Ligand SMILES: [Zn+2]
């Protein structure tokens with residue numbers, strides 16, 4: 001039998017759902033806050049247990065609080081995921097059919113790209129190729145902004161990639177829908193959108209995984225084929241350098 005849900009669990013879940021995505025340290029603070037308000041036993045190192053209690057009650061509803069990691073800095077994040085809707089339709093209540101088509105096309109661009117990014121120019125060029133109906137560039141610009149605000153996309157210097165929220169939420173969908181092109185990280189085995197790829201054997205690694213893996217090594221070599229790792233590895237401090 002799973003431990004019963006308390007008001008603290010329910011409060012925590014509600015806030016997580018309305019946040020869309022919650023960063024790890026934020027979730028720890030929230031855990032403490034909810035337990036204090038509802039006068040429930042609190043231990044700072046018991047967040048995982050607290051969440052797994054919630055998850056056991058969410059299971060019959062085909063929902064789950066899932067933990068994932070930012071591809072930029074490797075920090076943990078939590079997202080409430082709906083296990084039934086495995087497609088972009090989970091966004092359907094918030095967007096029009098036309099906007100969803102644009103989102104799918106943007107996902108194609110990002111996932112089929114070399115580095116996990118699509119430029120705003122390429123994205124805006126999609127606007128008049130949509131099948132549902134053409135979209136004005138101005139309108140597409142506006143929708144793009146909303147995708148970023150809603151944390152489905154994130155933007156860096158005019159280039160767009162999938163937000164951590166989107167990756168955690170849609171990982172299974174992306175892995176099955178883009179079976180032949182979606183890459184998995186050789187180190188942590190999760191979906192890798194922004195990644196470095198070995199020039200010799202083609203394995204992919206997330207940047208935070210690259211940093212962790214090469215830390216303290218004299219020379220960066222591919223963990224699979226042992227060839228020299230030719231990508232830049234910023235933030236890696238190596239012995240003797
Ligand atoms: Zn990884």
Ligand SMILES: [Zn+2]
Pocket residue numbers: 198199200201202203222223224225226227
């Ligand atoms: Zn290799």
